[in-house]
Amino acid sequence: MQFFAEKMHHQKMEFCDYIEALEEERKKIQVFNKELPLSLELVTQGFLFFVCVEFDDSAIIACKQQLSGTMAEYNLNDQLECSEQTSTEEGPVFEEFMPIKKRSSPDYDDGDDDEEQHSHKILKDSTKSDWLRSVQLWNPDPPSTNEDVPRKASIEVVKRNGGGAFQPFQRDEITNGKANNASSNDKAPSSSPQIPATSSTGPVTGENVDGSSKNEDQGQKKKRRSWSQELHKRFLHALQQLGGAELATPKQIRDLMKVDGLTNDEVKSHLQKFRLHHRRPNSIIRNNANSQAAPLFLVGNIFVQPPEYAAVATSSGELTTDTAPTGIYAPVASHPPASTHTSEASIKKLQVKQLELSEHSNSEGRANHGEGAGNSNSPDSSSSTHTTTTSPGY
DNA sequence: GGCAGAATAT
């Protein structure tokens, strides 16, 4: 008897270990949840299965309960994510998943696909999106207090704001700090409701879109604009609407962003940086051998192909961020409310640019992304092996 | 003169 008891105990322990292992596994996989909802499910199911098989020992039961608890948690999370995604549809979604995008989805690659090197980027490749990450996570400027900003201002109060430079927007009211956002003034939102100001998206620690209060000291150095997550999101959104970083112009972007206090120069600068960080990575290993074949993940004994590979191209062959966060539920990239300009002009521009690029920048694998309009898809410059655009049903 | 983009500067 004793022996038996011992044996049971042993088994129990083993089982628990197993459970733990599984749990861990699931955690790992959860990272890919967005892309591979199926995998999670499978693992989870396996989980249940094992839990339910035999043993009714109290300990096991406890385990079971615990597990179910965690499961519920996961589900809840999933749901939350989903709802968030769907509810945001406007465009924020797009940017929201940028960080994840980098690892396997052909993200919205504005003019230059740069993506497709999936195989490796899984863990590395941080190069490209690194800066993005920083931008997104950047915790906007703390309140006032810090630094000498106020001091300087007071010293050089000069305040000869005769010309008023850029926009009239909110004048001083340094105190207002946040709270504003109202921005009732400024250009009327015209048509699209646009992003309802501070979208719940994340830990936006009470920071307004326009970054901060701008003092009147115009003769002075501009206060560094911090591109908060929100701001950047808008930026991306605008970009998306305009057809990519290569097509959009600072002014357009600024208009679309509808952030008061935001100047052209600021947008220009940001855009410059954006482009910079986006173009370079392209030249790198565009695709090795089979890289183009959508990676298959082995789940259980089933191969699963991440949904991103079903990425669709937007009519104008632009961003198409989609990023299929939850795979199946992938919200289709929203279209620009004002679809007017984005069509002809931009396409033309696109073509021109592509020509230019293909001409004097042979070294850089510029990409092709014009699928939508059926226009070119330059056989990607010279990158090693053929790149048969293996696009799943478009 | 405005604007966009690149090049510098901070």
Add this chain to the structure above:
DNA sequence: CATATTCTGC
């Protein structure tokens, strides 16, 4: 490194 500012050409 992230922005700002300046320089250029259109």
